[in-house]
Amino acid sequence: MANMSSSVCMETPHTHGHAHSYTPTTGRDFSLQMDSCMNPVLDYSAQMERYRSFANFYKNGTAPFPQAAKIARLATPIFPSPMTPWSCDNGMLWGRKPPAVNVNVNVNVNGAHAHAHAHRTAMPRAEPLNVHMPSKMSADNFLSPLSQVGGAECMNRLKVPPQSSGNGGGGSASEAERGGATFGGFALPPGVIVMTTLHSGAGSSVATMTDSAFQIAADCQHSSSASCSGSNASTNATVSANSSCSSGAAKRKRKRCGVCAPCRRLINCGVCSSCRNRKTGHQICKFRKCEELKKKPGSTVERASSVGAADTFRWFF
DNA sequence: AGACACGTTTGT
DNA sequence: ACAAACGTGTCT
Numbered sequence: 592m593a594n595m596s597s598s599v600c601m602e603t604p605h606t607h608g609h610a611h612s613y614t615p616t617t618g619r620d621f622s623l624q625m626d627s628c629m630n631p632v633l634d635y636s637a638q639m640e641r642y643r644s645f646a647n648f649y650k651n652g653t654a655p656f657p658q659a660a661k662i663a664r665l666a667t668p669i670f671p672s673p674m675t676p677w678s679c680d681n682g683m684l685w686g687r688k689p690p691a692v693n694v695n696v697n698v699n700v701n702g703a704h705a706h707a708h709a710h711r712t713a714m715p716r717a718e719p720l721n722v723h724m725p726s727k728m729s730a731d732n733f734l735s736p737l738s739q740v741g742g743a744e745c746m747n748r749l750k751v752p753p754q755s756s757g758n759g760g761g762g763s764a765s766e767a768e769r770g771g772a773t774f775g776g777f778a779l780p781p782g783v784i785v786m787t788t789l790h791s792g793a794g795s796s797v798a799t800m801t802d803s804a805f806q807i808a809a810d811c812q813h814s815s816s817a818s819c820s821g822s823n824a825s826t827n828a829t830v831s832a833n834s835s836c837s838s839g840a841a842k843r844k845r846k847r848c849g850v851c852a853p854c855r856r857l858i859n860c861g862v863c864s865s866c867r868n869r870k871t872g873h874q875i876c877k878f879r880k881c882e883e884l885k886k887k888p889g890s891t892v893e894r895a896s897s898v899g900a901a902d903t904f905r906w907f908f
Numbered sequence: 909a910g911a912c913a914c915g916t917t918t919g920t
Numbered sequence: 921a922c923a924a925a926c927g928t929g930t931c932t
Binding site for chain 3: 909910911912913914915916917918919920
């Protein structure tokens with residue numbers, strides 16, 4: 592798989608006359624990825640400054656990472672897998688580089704290399720960028736439309752209504768431009784791997800982690816935004832207006848979380864029992880069944896005790 | 909426990 | 921009105 596990834600983008604000698612020696616080590620090779628694949632994203636260095644402070648803040652925290660168990664639990668493949676791996680273009684990063692590498696970025700963006708990728712400078716900040724992960728994270732999924740829409744869609748879905756975001760009312764104007772997508776009042780820092788690999792197979796915990804990350808982010812939003820005041824919880828179907836608000840409307844239908852891997856699938860498999868019995872079964876495709884809805888309505892403990900924003904970010908650094 | 913069928917809710 | 925899909929009861 593690593594070969595696959597790199598062949599597409601990473602190791603391909605640049606048309607402008609040099610070849611990067613790519614070594615498949617996450618983080619270290621990031622500058623190369625950035626340089627070769629996604630070069631300038633809007634005023635990258637400025638963004639990096641902003642997010643580096645984020646990173647430092649959370650990196651210096653001492654609390655243990657709270658979601659490791661959840662990651663492990665969720666890291667099970669949906670498709671057992673005679674699926675052929677997708678090319679790596681279903682991985683998206685909002686790229687964050689290690690500090691040492693940022694220098695390179697700046698040089699590349701502003702310096703000699705800038706011209707080579709000038710056509711990409713207008714890329715929207717939140718646009719999915721095809722950065723090829725050295726690890727095995729290809730999706731063993733047979734659907735890929737999300738490689739185009741998934742990330743953005745998830746981001747949009749997770750946006751908090753203007754009035755409830757911490758930005759001060761109406762501040763939703765151009766969050767993407769200012770620093771990428773937002774997760775309920777806090778900006779999504781670069782370095783967050785927003786994969787739309789619908790689902791990756793065993794060993795690609797990154798994808799699963801992302802799912803959880805989204806979930807956690809949603810949790811954070813949920814807990815930070817007006818608690819179940821009604822409008823917030825219901826306007827956007829994403830953060831399921833369930834459980835925590837369920838005191839009164841316990842019988843209400845729950846909604847798909849919209850961020851788990853099954854939810855991010857767009858197409859029915861057509862072969863599962865639910866698909867085959869659609870007429871009588873009235874059930875969503877098994878591979879699209881929301882992970883949250885699979886649980887018993889009252890069993891979402893981790894939801895109730897949502898982690899704080901700080902811990903959430905600790906995921907990503 | 910999973911598959912299935914059906915009633916019901918929800919969104920368009 | 922209609923389609924999608926959640927909730928639940930029943931069956932295996």
